[in-house]
Amino acid sequence: MTVSPLSKPEGQSRRSDYLRYLWQLGQADLSSFPVPPWRQQLHHQAGVLLQAQAIPGPQEEEWRATSLAGLLELEWTAAQAPQVITKASPEAKVWSGRVGDLLAGDECFRGLGDLAGLGEVFTTLNAACFTTLTVVRLQPGQVVAAPVELKFAIPPGVVTFPRLLVVAAAGSSLTLLEEYVSTGAGPSLTLGVTEVYLEPGAQVSHVRLQDQGTETYHLGRTLVSQAKASRYQGCTLDKGGQLSRHDLTVCHQGPAAQTNLAGLTLARGDQVSDTHTAIIHAHPQGFSRQLHKGIIADRAQGVFRGKVVVPQTGQLTDAGQLNRNLLLSSRARVDTQPQLEITADNVKCTHGATVSHLLEEEMFYIQSRGLDRLATEQLLLRAFAAEIIQQIPLASRRLALMADLTFHL
Amino acid sequence: MLIEHSETILAVRDLTASVNGIPILNGLNLEVKAGEVHAIMGRNGSGKSTFSKVLAGHPDYEVTGGTLTYLGQDLLGMAPEQRAQAGLFLAFQYPLEIPGVSNLDFLRLACNSRRRYLGLSELDPLDFDDFIQAKLEIVEIDPAFLQRSVNEGFSGGEKKRNEILQMALLEPRLGVLDEIDSGLDIDALRIVAKGVNTLASPQNSTIVITHYQRLLDYILPDYVHVMEAGKITITGDRSLALELEERGYAWTEDAPEPLEIA
Numbered sequence: 129m130t131v132s133p134l135s136k137p138e139g140q141s142r143r144s145d146y147l148r149y150l151w152q153l154g155q156a157d158l159s160s161f162p163v164p165p166w167r168q169q170l171h172h173q174a175g176v177l178l179q180a181q182a183i184p185g186p187q188e189e190e191w192r193a194t195s196l197a198g199l200l201e202l203e204w205t206a207a208q209a210p211q212v213i214t215k216a217s218p219e220a221k222v223w224s225g226r227v228g229d230l231l232a233g234d235e236c237f238r239g240l241g242d243l244a245g246l247g248e249v250f251t252t253l254n255a256a257c258f259t260t261l262t263v264v265r266l267q268p269g270q271v272v273a274a275p276v277e278l279k280f281a282i283p284p285g286v287v288t289f290p291r292l293l294v295v296a297a298a299g300s301s302l303t304l305l306e307e308y309v310s311t312g313a314g315p316s317l318t319l320g321v322t323e324v325y326l327e328p329g330a331q332v333s334h335v336r337l338q339d340q341g342t343e344t345y346h347l348g349r350t351l352v353s354q355a356k357a358s359r360y361q362g363c364t365l366d367k368g369g370q371l372s373r374h375d376l377t378v379c380h381q382g383p384a385a386q387t388n389l390a391g392l393t394l395a396r397g398d399q400v401s402d403t404h405t406a407i408i409h410a411h412p413q414g415f416s417r418q419l420h421k422g423i424i425a426d427r428a429q430g431v432f433r434g435k436v437v438v439p440q441t442g443q444l445t446d447a448g449q450l451n452r453n454l455l456l457s458s459r460a461r462v463d464t465q466p467q468l469e470i471t472a473d474n475v476k477c478t479h480g481a482t483v484s485h486l487l488e489e490e491m492f493y494i495q496s497r498g499l500d501r502l503a504t505e506q507l508l509l510r511a512f513a514a515e516i517i518q519q520i521p522l523a524s525r526r527l528a529l530m531a532d533l534t535f536h537l
Numbered sequence: 538m539l540i541e542h543s544e545t546i547l548a549v550r551d552l553t554a555s556v557n558g559i560p561i562l563n564g565l566n567l568e569v570k571a572g573e574v575h576a577i578m579g580r581n582g583s584g585k586s587t588f589s590k591v592l593a594g595h596p597d598y599e600v601t602g603g604t605l606t607y608l609g610q611d612l613l614g615m616a617p618e619q620r621a622q623a624g625l626f627l628a629f630q631y632p633l634e635i636p637g638v639s640n641l642d643f644l645r646l647a648c649n650s651r652r653r654y655l656g657l658s659e660l661d662p663l664d665f666d667d668f669i670q671a672k673l674e675i676v677e678i679d680p681a682f683l684q685r686s687v688n689e690g691f692s693g694g695e696k697k698r699n700e701i702l703q704m705a706l707l708e709p710r711l712g713v714l715d716e717i718d719s720g721l722d723i724d725a726l727r728i729v730a731k732g733v734n735t736l737a738s739p740q741n742s743t744i745v746i747t748h749y750q751r752l753l754d755y756i757l758p759d760y761v762h763v764m765e766a767g768k769i770t771i772t773g774d775r776s777l778a779l780e781l782e783e784r785g786y787a788w789t790e791d792a793p794e795p796l797e798i799a
Binding site: 490493495501504508515 | 593594595596597616617618620621622627629632633635636637638643646647650651654686703707
């Protein structure tokens with residue numbers, strides 16, 4: 129049974145109806161295959177919560193800068209699992225498939241949902257609806273040298289619920305590429321959840337590339353848990369989507385964890401690209417550095433909300449955050465808001481945000497050396513973007529992304 | 538060096554220019570021929586730097602009258618990059634820092650844009666490496682500077698040497714050095730001056746803009762011009778610079794018309 133939400137008037141009831149519409153699409157897909165009991169239980173719990181929830185509106189703090197009103201106009205043919213294209217060495221033991229194919233008591237999915245607890249509406253919706261699962265699980269001390277590459281390919285016309293679980297056991301090391309692409313033109317809706325666990329001393333370098341079509345809606349959440357002395361290096365690039373939203377939360381669950389986040393938002397046309405991050409330094413001697421950059425062209429809109437939380441238990445935390453934005457047209461917009469919530473008294477925390485245009489003096493200096501205006505602009509923009517792209521630990525991707533970086537101003 | 542019947546590189550006639558509607562240049566005349574070194578001196582605010590920016594084509598400086606001819610071409614119709622490609626080089630008083638752009642890449646792009654104009658083959662990174670080694674010696678720059686971002690974190694002296702390195706790579710017909718001596722200690726000044734002198738030839742010419750006579754101990758000008766209120770009021774030879782050093786600029790205000798002392 130499917131209800132069309134489109135005839136409903138704007139407002140709270142329309143947003144709750146639209147959520148139920150998405151949920152029913154997901155249920156229809158889930159019921160077409162056998163589902164193991166653990167999955168049924170999660171599905172049920174999520175379903176109870178969804179009864180009281182709705183697609184968030186502008187009055188909700190987390191969605192103040194980004195409107196989902198356009199989403200409520202869209203209808204989907206079905207919910208469909210993403211195609212997951214995996215490239216990994218056999219030692220990496222990547223499991224990807226239908227949840228029904230997992231055996232009861234299988235260790236594989238242990239930890240699933242612990243981090244992405246239910247509550248937030250899209251996490252809950254994903255929990256209620258995902259039908260396939262991708263798991264990367266490293267053994268203690270295992271070092272996987274070759275990067276694990278996961279490409280989530282999403283067809284037009286559907287709503288999809290990607291779900292990824294990464295568990296890096298104590299002392300293990302992994303480089304992971306998580307990539308979202310569209311297989312054709314036209315709108316689609318991606319509601320993904322990724323959970324990454326770093327056990328004591330684990331090291332994970334995690335690259336997330338979102339390059340879906342410009343008519344798509346992409347709402348993704350990444351949740352990272354870091355145990356004692358683990359190191360997480362996150363590099364994100366968001367360049368696709370009519371509306372793209374990425375929520376990244378990193379929580380230190382043990383002392384002396386290190387986090388390094390680098391992010392780049394590229395938005396043009398009438399794209400809206402929103403990044404919300406939170407780093408929670410709940411244990412002492414944590415370290416984090418974050419650099420998020422945005423290049424916003426045309427009539428596009430960029431949003432960055434970066435939260436750094438240091439509760440009383442986070443003494444001797446060293447946290448630094450910087451958000452830099454370049455606006456390439458007079459109609460481009462950026463909404464940036466660093467947010468420090470510090471209770472501990474012996475910490476070092478810095479933050480900053482800049483919004484600027486290309487500087488005429490820089491342009492003139494370069495032009496006076498013989499480069500024309502277009503080449504000068506490209507040189508400056510590439511330099512601005514390169515600071516993030518150079519941090520991607522996959523040489524081939526780095527080169528391809530740099531080669532692909534052209535801006536039509 | 539003065540050479541008889543040499544080619545005119547730059548001819549400026551009755552040039553007037555303004556910034557934000559405020560007139561800065563008020564009828565400037567100057568002729569520079571191949572092989573010559575000209576020094577333009579003058580107090581702060583006399584229009585020296587404005588003249589250099591106008592020559593290079595800075596968009597904030599509006600030319601309101603007169604003519605500006607470079608190698609027979611009307612400079613006013615040329616974009617800044619076209620002027621650079623045609624061999625007009627401005628060494629900036631305050632070279633800009635460009636984070637994220639490697640000095641080596643920047644120098645190669647600049648060099649190749651000039652080479653394209655001259656009909657020479659472009660240099661690939663390997664060829665350019667060879668090409669630049671000899672130039673580095675002229676300004677005594679450590680090759681490690683090539684790997685850094687353009688001017689980022691460079692000291693004042695390093696920035697100025699990087700400007701002369703760019704000049705060495707671009708091999709201009711007209712080099713305009715805007716206060717190249719500002720912020721330099723005596724050793725850096727010697728290196729920069731040596732670089733400028735090494736690059737001088739009977740085919741090209743140099744305009745040195747400075748406050749102080751000191752630079753002219755190292756870069757010997759054929760002509761010294763005094764600029765006042767946006768025009769050249771006195772022209773002389775090197776001795777004029779020495780006289781200015783001794784007497785200051787005040788006496789030059791009494792000069793009613795441009796004087797030819799040379």
